[in-house]
Amino acid sequence: MAIEKFVVVGASLAGLRAVEAARKAGFQGEITLIGAESHLPYDRPPLSKEFLEPADGQPDPPYFREESVFADELGVTLMLGRPATELDVEARVVRVGTDQVPYDALVIATGAAARHIPGAESLAGVQVLRTLDDSLAVRNALDEGARTVVIGAGFIGSEIASSANKRGVEVTIVEALPTPLVRATGTEMGPAIASLHERNGTSLRCGVGVRSIEGLDRVEKVVLEDGTEIPADLVVIGIGVTPSVGWLEGSGLRLDNGIHCDETLWTGVPGVYAAGDVVSWPNPTLGVRQRMENWTAAAEQGAAAARNALDPGNAKAYGTVPYFWSDWYDVRIQHVGTPDADEVVLVEGDLERAPATDNRWIALYRKGDRLVGALTVQGQAEIMKYRVQIMKGASWEDALAHAARRREAHAAKLAAV
Amino acid sequence: MKILVDYDKCTGLGICESLAPDHFEVNDDGDLVLLEEHVSDEDIQAVEEACAGCPTEALRVER
Numbered sequence A: 001m002a003i004e005k006f007v008v009v010g011a012s013l014a015g016l017r018a019v020e021a022a023r024k025a026g027f028q029g030e031i032t033l034i035g036a037e038s039h040l041p042y043d044r045p046p047l048s049k050e051f052l053e054p055a056d057g058q059p060d061p062p063y064f065r066e067e068s069v070f071a072d073e074l075g076v077t078l079m080l081g082r083p084a085t086e087l088d089v090e091a092r093v094v095r096v097g098t099d100q101v102p103y104d105a106l107v108i109a110t111g112a113a114a115r116h117i118p119g120a121e122s123l124a125g126v127q128v129l130r131t132l133d134d135s136l137a138v139r140n141a142l143d144e145g146a147r148t149v150v151i152g153a154g155f156i157g158s159e160i161a162s163s164a165n166k167r168g169v170e171v172t173i174v175e176a177l178p179t180p181l182v183r184a185t186g187t188e189m190g191p192a193i194a195s196l197h198e199r200n201g202t203s204l205r206c207g208v209g210v211r212s213i214e215g216l217d218r219v220e221k222v223v224l225e226d227g228t229e230i231p232a233d234l235v236v237i238g239i240g241v242t243p244s245v246g247w248l249e250g251s252g253l254r255l256d257n258g259i260h261c262d263e264t265l266w267t268g269v270p271g272v273y274a275a276g277d278v279v280s281w282p283n284p285t286l287g288v289r290q291r292m293e294n295w296t297a298a299a300e301q302g303a304a305a306a307r308n309a310l311d312p313g314n315a316k317a318y319g320t321v322p323y324f325w326s327d328w329y330d331v332r333i334q335h336v337g338t339p340d341a342d343e344v345v346l347v348e349g350d351l352e353r354a355p356a357t358d359n360r361w362i363a364l365y366r367k368g369d370r371l372v373g374a375l376t377v378q379g380q381a382e383i384m385k386y387r388v389q390i391m392k393g394a395s396w397e398d399a400l401a402h403a404a405r406r407r408e409a410h411a412a413k414l415a416a417v
Numbered sequence B: 001m002k003i004l005v006d007y008d009k010c011t012g013l014g015i016c017e018s019l020a021p022d023h024f025e026v027n028d029d030g031d032l033v034l035l036e037e038h039v040s041d042e043d044i045q046a047v048e049e050a051c052a053g054c055p056t057e058a059l060r061v062e063r
């Protein structure tokens, strides 16, 4: 069947890359991009970083493309501010309220939504941070010097805390787990990275849950399980995300921690592929089923899903060594591969001292006799060398030898200045 | 074919280095160093993936 109508649901990073890849692959048919938000597609990582920094006036929203690019260069019909409400795989249509959008090939890139604390949604001053509008609200509150409580010491929560700290407002992070960041970085490095907060004057309370968030119309305080009360003008909840699949209930797609796909990002339903934070797929590079929540995978999957959807006969598996970064207090944290390891070894750096050019923290993750992950703090020159090694299936021994060589070279260089 | 870098946009995230290590490297200061600006037919695919993979959209290939 010739594919004439290509539809993408979700107008963010993965969706944008899908429509761009379709045109790049030479697709000449109709393309429709459907998005729930009224904004043009924009970039999320800056929303908890640069976008929150003090500035004269409002910084420009991080839009990826101008509207004219969609209309003129890409020939894409935008349906923004219009959430898809239903997928009918028999009739091959996406329903958007009462409108029907027929497709021959479809990429679903509806991403994920921030989890809220039930009951706290209606209180002014309580925020999640996933969208541009969320970020603007947090920004405005910080501009007013809001005393800030961040709930959840994950990466996004930590970035917000670090931004608030930079502005000199009072900020506390509350984390229910005894050690933060364990799921993302493992038990060895999680606490080390979390120590950056205290080092920079942000208080971090771990191992204590939130009992209630209180206030009349506006938030006034956060009460912890142990009875501690923390006064607050702004509460930002950073307790993770849920894949946006509600609109697909009953569609026949398999939903299990996102949309369940195969190696080619195919849902198993003719013509329907998925990409980005919403997709769970077996990552052939690591040999495990995963759902990513990072920029790199969303961008690459968007393009890969579009190419496969438009030429299913030649569909290619999508594999990656996962990568994410996070910026706090002027240091850069980078992770490649998986934190799921038998052993984590610090190959460079002293965790008792703050990370710096002369104290890069570099940790390697071993599974069996293979290198499966690497984490660096201020190790921008090192991290990608490990990503290449993991891609090539490097042995643990080789990775350690490489680390030793690089450590010596770096020490020699520092001694020379 | 030649690689063009917008250094105002690049923040040294290094994706490009992992995809095309013969062309890109991030140095100790976290700045991108272009090791080889010319792209051969052999390398073009890797370099294009690096351009597409850059989270700040700082890279382009001029043909």
Ligand SMILES: Cc1cc2nc3c(=O)[nH]c(=O)nc-3n(C[C@H](O)[C@H](O)[C@H](O)COP(=O)(O)OP(=O)(O)OC[C@H]3O[C@@H](n4cnc5c(N)ncnc54)[C@H](O)[C@@H]3O)c2cc1C
Pocket (backbone or CB within 6 Å): A009, A010, A011, A012, A013, A014, A015, A034, A035, A036, A037, A043, A044, A045, A046, A047, A048, A082, A083, A084, A085, A109, A110, A111, A112, A113, A129, A130, A131, A156, A244, A247, A275, A276, A277, A278, A292, A293, A294, A295, A296, A298, A323, A324, A325, A326, A327
């Ligand atoms: C504050 C913040 C900071 C981040 N920082 C980093 C970082 O430093 N490094 C990193 O690697 N990653 C980071 N990420 C993660 C990264 O931004 C995501 O992985 C990426 O945005 C995923 O892209 P996506 O297109 O799959 O989904 P999303 O960006 O979630 O977009 C999905 C879109 O689909 C829309 N949608 C949902 N349901 C429907 C529907 N029914 N119909 C139509 N549209 C719908 C949504 O409104 C949304 O616009 C960060 C994310 C956030 C929120």
Ligand code: SF4
Pocket (backbone or CB within 6 Å): B009, B010, B011, B012, B013, B014, B015, B016, B017, B024, B026, B032, B053, B054, B055, B056, B057, B058, B059
């Ligand atoms: S991927 Fe982009 S931001 Fe990162 S170093 Fe390369 S050019 Fe710079």
